[in-house]
Amino acid sequence: MTETDGSTVPERPPERPKTAPPLPPHPLYQPESDEVVWNGRFPLQRVRFRYRRRDGTLSGPLTWELARRGEATMILPWDPATDRIALIEQFRLPALAAGEEPRMMELPAGLVEPGESVPDTARRELEEEAGLRPTRMKPMGTFMLHQGYADERVHFHLAAVSLEAGPAATRGLASEEEETAVLVVPAAEAFTMVAENRIRNAPTALALLWLQVNHARLRDEWTR
Secondary structure, eight states, X not given: OBOTTSOXXXXXXXXXXXXXXXXXXXXXXXXXEEEEEEOSSSOEEEEXXXXXXXXXOBOOOEEEEEEOOOEEEEEEEEETTTTEEEEEEEEOHHHHHXXXXXXXXXXXXXXXXXXXXXXXXXXXXXXXXXXXXXXXXXXXXXXXXXXXXXXXXXXXXXXXXXXXXXXXXXXXXXXXXXXXXXXXXXXXXXXXXXXXXXXXXXXXHHHHHHHHHHHHHHHHHHTX
16 A cells, blocks of 8 residues: 555555455464464364473474364154154255265254354254254253364254154245255164164264164153
8 A cells, every 4th residue: 555655554464354364373383373364154264373292392393274164053853652763865065076865864954043042043043943842851962073173062962843844845945945845754763774874964864873862761751
């Protein structure tokens, strides 16, 4: 930028997006540089750092790309009365890139919007993607799915729903060009799909395995 007197004023660096703050301080982490190299839907940071080894010494310099995806939630819709589960199927471009079937079997899930609580996100996504409303919800745990690349944490929930009427019509937000087909299956069949590797989506498989482990106890508790 040039002033009227001909002097040059350095341009102000672009404002850092709120969704890509610097990493928090930690005794194991020694930053050297941190820049936002892409500010799209999910900002991408390039971080140069060292970490402290178990013997107290510092590692050599490392450069990592870090995707900032934030908080998300996944919901397993289960009808304890009929012992059936609602799965969804939708098109996934990364699955196609990996050589997988692009219509992937999943569970309702989505990102937590600013100012929204995790349970509210779970209820919203369940309605948007499966057309279901929970009568009861239970946290299943919080997991990182891409700890080598992204900061995303996914909060898993089990939702009690009524599936007596069968699957809902095709769902999804028109504003996002989203299309989700709902498939209702017996819980035993869903567990078999995981065992036979027919569920290719890791979070869905993890949620179904959690329910399989807790199935007998929860069905007894939730059908009293």
